[in-house]
Every structure is written in structure tokens, then in C-alpha cells.
Amino acid sequence: MTTTVNLDTDAIVQAGLADPEHRGLASNPARGSMDVSKPQQPPTYVVNSSDDEDSWPDKPTEEELHTLRRVSGKIKWNIYTIAFVELCERFSYYGSAVLYTNFINHPLPEGSTTGATGSAEQLVPGALGMGPKAAQGLSLFNQFFAYLMPLLG
């Protein structure tokens, strides 16, 4: 924060001075938006900023920080939805990746067009029948490609 008030202070030294309102939210509508046409906040806010940022109504005191029990805030519903999205993604990634080896390694079981064995017998599902060496080679190729990706970018 470029305030004249804080000119020579180190924010770390000023422990406990979190800046609540300004986390890309609320107080200034233009902040955190792409809409730069809105007027910038006039520099006058600088003067009184230390007041409303250094303390807030229910801020714990130094003593309370050491004595009171700490609890979790409420986890909002939208956080669960993102976790669910990740659940779906992991399901589909691992659900697919787990199939690679058999797909490459073993041949189609006899009489099968889909690769399924259709029974609980010992038959292993497969499709391309290229053998374990091909399966491993493919994995190495995949590794190499994945390492190359970020470099190309």
C-alpha cells in the first residue's frame, strides 16, 4: 500500500494489520475488475487508511490471540462445488489412465470386439496386443512429451 502514513514501515513489523476489505473485494468497485474506465480512487483515501485497516470491530487483542480457542469459519457452498469438479476430473483422468497398460499390452480376448473378457475367468482384457515392452515404451514417450511441453511454451 502506497500510503504516506506507512512510508517507512515494514508490513511484517506491523503484525496484525491485515487489510480486510481490500482483498479484491467491495470497498472500491473498480478494484479487481477489468473495468478501468471507472474513476480511480482519489489519493485522499491514503490519509485515513491506517485507521480502518489496522483495526476492525471484532479484531482479537494480543491477549485473546494467545488464550482463545481457534475455530474454523464456515466453508461456503461454492467451495464444495469446486471440490466436486476436481473429483470429476480426477475420476476421469485416473479412470482412463488405469486402462492404458492393458489396452496396449494384451491382445483382444478371443471372440471379443470390445476388449472385454465377458466372464470372471482368468482372461485379461486387452486390445492392441503390443506387449509389455510397447506399453513401457509408450509410458516413457509420454513422460518425455510431458517434460517437453512446458519448455516449448
Place this chain on the structure above:
Amino acid sequence: MPATGKVEVAVGCVTAETENKELISSSRHSAWIADARLGRFWTIHIAIGISTIAHVILVAASAPGVLAKPDSAFAAFIIGLLTLCIGTGFFKANVSPLLAEQNDDVRMRVEERNGERVIVDPAVTNTRIFLYFYFCINIGSMAGQIGMVWVEKYLGFWVAFLIPTGMFLLAPLVLWSQKKNYRLSPPTGSLLSKFLRMFAYVQKRSRLFKLDWDIAKPSNVPVNERPSWMTYDDAWVDEVRRGLMACKVFLFLPIFFLSYNQMTGNLTIQASTMELHGVPNDIIQNLNPISIVIMIPLIDAFLYPGLRKLGIAFTPIKRMTLGFMIAAMSMVASAVMQYYIYSKSPCGWYANTVGCDPAPINVWAQSLPYILIGLAEIFANVTSYEYAFSKAPENMKSLVMSVNLFMNALSAALGQAFTPLSDDPLLVWNYTVVACIAVVGGVAFWFCFHHLDSEEDKLNMLKKSKFIGKEEPTLAELNKANDA
């Protein structure tokens, strides 16, 4: 990997799992895109687009008509696999920062709950968010892995590839329907270059080995002497410094993953030298996600609140140190198990010889190392996610996250150095060495970082930078000076 023969299992498991780790490194690039150009939400949508295409290609490659022509099936399969790599790399690096952004509890406050005055601490909320995030990751991967193996066997490959596709399409539906409810931080211009310039600026002006970041704070530089790129604010400098400290913590992660990676390779092979009673040796691996899914709610409901009640601050650094120690215990358990296998196997210290009968030890005895690794993951790995996000500047979160993930890739390379030990009769030594490394790593970790521990509250309460999105807090000042 659900293959059944011993050889393929060994090969398949080791390589396929490491490949998962590797592809994470492709996320570094996408993180930069997300932080600087597009914004997280839309990068995720691009990732979803790429992955959807990948899944569709995989389904097509395994369609019965295509399977009749193995060459074209193989070609399509490869394209699908690579596309999925890219899509996943983009997705992974951005979904967790998006999650971290949603916690708008940013300041501690005193509240009264059931007659008791308590502090609602955003750091505690964050811990819980990441615990349950990890919980979901494990449910997803476990269900996918176990379920699709079964579908593959009874319904065929194309159904087994189709179900993940369908499951995946739920992701954009949920995201779109909830878009209004998400907090999305906008992208900042080319942040990396700004960071590098700041770094060079600091380095040039401070003593060797002792960087004085305050030098780069705009308030310490007279306006007319400021370079044109200095449009951030003082708080951003502090956030960057804090983010770099978090990255230092990551430097120890490969040591943890060295133990973790034993699970997907050596422990799966170990299972094949034990009495399986009809259980495929690679199914045993799922004990790890299962134990995680069981333990996370327990830890969240009893362990963490209990410790807080006792007034013990179980801070991230402490948790990670404990994680290293538990990982070491898991390796000790594996080493002991391996010793018993060697002494009871009909082939003695060459238990992995092809055609050798299994040692008369039930494979479920492996539960112990797997459960311990799961516990270690919760303490070390989940905490590292949490730590990364709580410390990184708002507009550098994706980048810090991908540094974290990149450590995964690095540890796979480190693991390669230990492959000479992954054979009879050295396997006991393999686990012992890894256990020792984990203990040493844990102790070193504690000595390097316990000072951060005492500053935990201070660090979490740093002023937030206003350098968010296109907002450049000190730009106006700079322009004014130039005009004058």
C-alpha cells in the same frame, strides 16, 4: 494398474504412475498463462475443452470398429493420451488456486459460539478446505480406478473410456451453473517479467547473499527515480517475499515424495511376492486412497480441533515435519516386511525370481505401510498445498502452485537414482535408505523452517497488495511524476 501377470504389473505400475507425476510439469507453463493472461476461470474452461476432446478421441480409439484395425486404433490412442496430458496439466494448476480464492474469510475475528468466546481464524478454515479438497481428489481417483477396471473387464474399453468422458462433462456444467457465486480474481499483465525485474533490481542494490526487499518498495524509491515497471505497491513486495519463502519450503518435498513413490512401484511389486488370495496385486494400492478418505474426516473432527482446544498450535511447519516422520515409519514398516518376505520365501533373498512361490505372508499385511503413507500425505502434502496458497501473492498463486507440483516431477527423477536398489537382495536396504533420508529430511526441514513457525500469525496477517488484476496501485503516481 490392473494387469494380472507379474511382469506387466511391475512394468506397467511403475511407469504409468510416474507418468502421472511427469505430466504435472506441463502445468508450469499453463500457470503462467493463467496468472498473466486469461484469468483462472477461463483457463480452466480451455483445459476442459482440451480434455473433453482427449476423452472423445480415447473413446473413438477403443470403439469396436476401430479396434478391428489396430494401427489406426493405436494412432488415435496416442493422440488422445497426449491431449489428455495437456488438458490435465492446464486443469490441475488452476483448479486449486481457484479453490483457494473462494475463502473470503480473511481476517481473524472474535465470535461467541455456544457461550464460548473463540477466534475464527481464516488459517484454520483454509486447512479444512484443503483437507476436504484432498478428500474429494481421493474419492474421485479411487472410484475411477476401481470402477473402470471392472467396466473394462466386463463391458469393454470403449465403455470404460466413455464413462470418464461423461463424468468429466459434469465439470463445466457445475462451473457454469455456479459461475455467479465464484470470486474470480482478474489476470494481471506480464507478472513474471515484473517479478524478475524487481528481483534484479533488488539484487543489484543489496549486499551479496542478503537480499533487502525493502529496496524495491515504491515508497522507498522517490517517484521520479522509479523505473517504469514499478507500478505495484509495497504490500506486493512483502507478499512476493512471503511467497518465495513458501517456495523454499517446497524444496524439501521431493524427499517426501521419494517415500511416497515407493508405494506405486516397489510396494506393488512387493505385493506380488506375498500371498494374494486372488486379489490382483495392484488393487492393494487402493488401500492408500481408502485410508485417506477414512482418516480425513477423523482428523478434521477430532485431531485438529482437539489440539486447538488444548491450545497447541499445530502449524503447517509442524504438520509437515510430522509428515516426514510418518513417511519414515512407513518405510521402516516396509523394510521389516521385506525382511520377513526374504526370510520366509522359498527363494530366500531372491523372492522376486519369476516362478517363485509367494512368501507365506498375507498381502493385507501391507495395510500398515499404506495407511502410514496416507497419513503422511495428509500431514505433508495437503499442508504444502495449503501453505502455498496462504502465502503466495493473490496474482501469483497459480505460479506458486505449479512450483509445488513441479517438485512432484523432480522427485520422480530423484527416484530414478534409487532404481539399482529395487532388486533382490537389496530391497530391504532400499526401504531402509529411504526411511533414513525421510528422517534426516524431516529434521533438516524443522531446523530450516521452525523460525517461520513463530511468525505464522504475522505472515498470515500481512497487508494485502492492491496489485490485483489490471489495477496498478502506484501507476497514477508514477505518471503524474513523469508529466511534471
